[in-house]
Amino acid sequence: MSHIALYRAWRPQTFQDMVGQRHIIQTLQNAIRENRVSHAYLFNGPRGTGKTTAAKVLAKAVNCERGPAEEPCNECDACRGITAGHIMDVVEIDAASNRGIDEIRDIRDKVRYAPSEVRYKVYIIDEVHMLTSEAFNALLKTLEEPPGHVIFILATTEPHKLPATIISRCQRFDFRQVSLEEQSERLFEICREEGIEAEEDAIAYIARLSEGGMRDAISLLEQVAAFGGSRITLDGAVDVTGGMAADQFYALAEAIRDRNVAAIMPLVESLTQAGKSADKCMENLIFYFRDLLVLKLAPQGAVTERVVDAERFRGMADAFSSERLFKMIDTLNTYQSDMKHASQPQTLFEVALMKICTIGNESAGGAGSGGDAAASSPPAASAEVQRLRQQVEILERKLEQLIQNGGGAGSGAGDGGAARQPASPSRRPGFGGGGAAVSRSTVKLDPFVAAAGSPGTGQVRMKWNEVLHRVKEARITVHAWLVDGEPVAATDSTILVAFKNTMHRETTERPAHREIIERVMQDVFGNPVKLATCMLKEWQNAASRSGEQEGxxxxxxxxxxxxxxxxxxxxxxxxxxxxxxxxxxxxxxx
Incomplete structure (x- = not known):
């Protein structure tokens, strides 16, 4: 049976068939029973939760020849005609493709005429938030003075985009996501009726992927059933949907726990060879570490539905500290946002994994020997972290090359040796074209030393976090370099930023990066401001000399x-x- 046929076969035909919306169903049935049906309804909620289906069932209930009835009979000519779409008085409109004022004017002209086949004219406008402002104004006039034989049902996933004047004239019903238990029960019911044997873990996995949408759950079930035939397994469901198996999660988490970068790279390569997309792997990994964090902070009451092997999962949670998990999730979330616009998402995924390997060195209180391996031998751990940081720095350089406009492809081969061997502090290869050195401005520090304690410097320091935030919004890669520096002094027209790392300073001073930073600083401080940079050691030496001469x-x-x-x-x-x-x-x- 095709997906469309399966969905249509299991699409609810009565209120009783609907899953997860009992509060809405009861309210609508009471209104029908007491003959208090409203002239306009607004159904809003996530996709696949039954908004349009409820609208059609309501249209059948109020027009049923044996009613109005709390449940349509689905046997009379009116019910069967509405189900098949033959009744001209029940009109379903897709506002995404019919969003103009002409379509709404046509409705406004027709509502004045009485229905010809059934009791009520019912207009179901799906994705109503897509209507234009002019169309909303035309619809508002009809909603203000509706004829008694017309019912409007507006359905949307984004009610905040509707004018308040429209919402105020409708009875609003908020459809919620269907719970995992209700979804799993309905999926098992479908499998029994269709003669499909399904593992409980596979059904639970499909329900989780649907994110509370019953329609999506049925679609995924049909997709997995087409792959597995008469039997649905967890491994088959994972393969078809492009997810990561529990063993792959565990292997990656184990490598991250031990800060073993050498083990991470082959794992990422194997995921790529298996056809897993980098963005999907990143999403799954964030969920995995989120579940570890929930299990660690609430071990008694936490329910993590994605857990397959509870004991193994709990052992992995004990191997991480909560602080480290928080930082890892933040880092992965940042890189996930960048991947949406990256031309090489796999490279960004690799950088993200290597980055979280270097996060924190704290012991994971109560962790096993694996979690404390880095903390048990400080000298060795320090050398290992330093090595990992160098590898991350190399990957960041490659990433910067890829991001540049047309410069990365040509310079990759020529800069390979420079990437393996750190350049001297006085002259490092640039990222943009052919290895040319980045020119570094020479700054006279005496005026800045004198202004270090001025009110202007204090104001710059207070607003520096805002500068970093706006630079991050403008370009994430520039923020990655600028965050290494700190503002140490400011004159009337220049802000001096001291850097700990030479490469970060040189990259920040690139003309394109400097332009972005100075534009942001002008917006924050309200006047044109230039950027000056120096090394932190130079600044400290200059400040100490000034202190010795004071007095x-x-x-x-x-x-x-x-x-x-x-x-x-x-x-x-x-x-x-x-x-x-x-x-x-x-x-x-x-």
Missing amino acids: ETLELQPDAIDTGEEQRPQWVEEAVKLFGEDLVVIKEDN
Whole structure:
């Protein structure tokens, strides 16, 4: 049986057949029984939860020849005609393709005429949020003064896009996601009727993938059944839907737990060879670590439906600290957002996995020997983390090459040696084209040292997090380099940022990156601001020299000073140039 035939065969024909919406069904049935049917309804909720189906069942219930009845008989001419779509008085409109004012005007012109075949004219407008503003205005006029023989049923997944004037004239019903238990029960019922043998884990897996949509669950069931024939297994369901098996989850988590990058790369390659997409693997991995975190923070009351082997899963949860899991999930979520626009999602997935291998070094309280392996020998762990950071840095360089406009493909081969051997601090290869060195500006630190304690510097430091956030929104890769630096001083038109890492500083100073940062700083501070950079050690040395000289002011005798004029002797001017205006004090000779 094809998917369409299977879905149609199991599409609810009465309120009683619907799954998971008892509160809505009871309300509608009470209204029909008491003859208090409204002229307009708004059905909203996630996809596949029964909004359009409920609208059609309601249309049959109010027009049933044996009613109006709480349940349509599905035997009379009216019920069978509405089910088949032959009754002209029950109209279903897809607002996604009929969203203009002309279509709504046509409805407005026709509603004045009485129904010809059944008791009520029923207009079902699906995806109503897609209507234009003009169409909403035309619909509003009809909803304000509706004829007594017309019922409007609006269905949408995004009610927040509807005008408040439309919502206020409708009875609103919020359809919820169908629970896993209700979905599994209905899927087992379908399998029994269709003569399909299904494993309980496979049905639970299909129900979880549908994310609360009964329609999606039936679609996935048909897809898996077509693959497995008369028997549905968990492995078959995982293969067909492109998910990751429990063993693959465990192997990846084990490698991440032990910070074993060498084991991660073959695992990712095997997933790729098996046809698993990088974005789907990333999504599944986030769910996996989320379940580990839930099990760790609420071991007694937590219910993680994705768990297949509970003991094995609990052991893996004990191997991680909650702090590390939080950081790992945050990191994976960040990379998942970047993957939507990446030309090489697999590379980004590999970088994300290597990144979370380097997160934290804390012991996972109560963990087994695997979880504390990194913490048991600090010297070895430190060397291992350093090695991993270097590998991540190499991958980040490759990623930066791929992101650049047309520059990455040409420079990949030529820069291979530079990627394996760290370049000298004074001259590192650039990422953009052919290995040319990035020019680094020379900054005189004395004016910035003098301004380090100024109110302007304090204001910059308070707003720096906002600058980083806006840079991240503008371009995530620029934020990755800029976050290594910190603002140490600010003059009227320039902000000095000190970096710990030479590569981060050089990459930040690239013209394209500098332009983005300076544009963001102008937006944040309200005036044009230039970016200046230095190494943190240089700044610390300059600040310490200034501290040593503080209090040792040079006293000069104004022998040739004419106090009545603004001019000063040449040697005084030279002293001011050498030590700065603030450190030179001229005293009168008593």
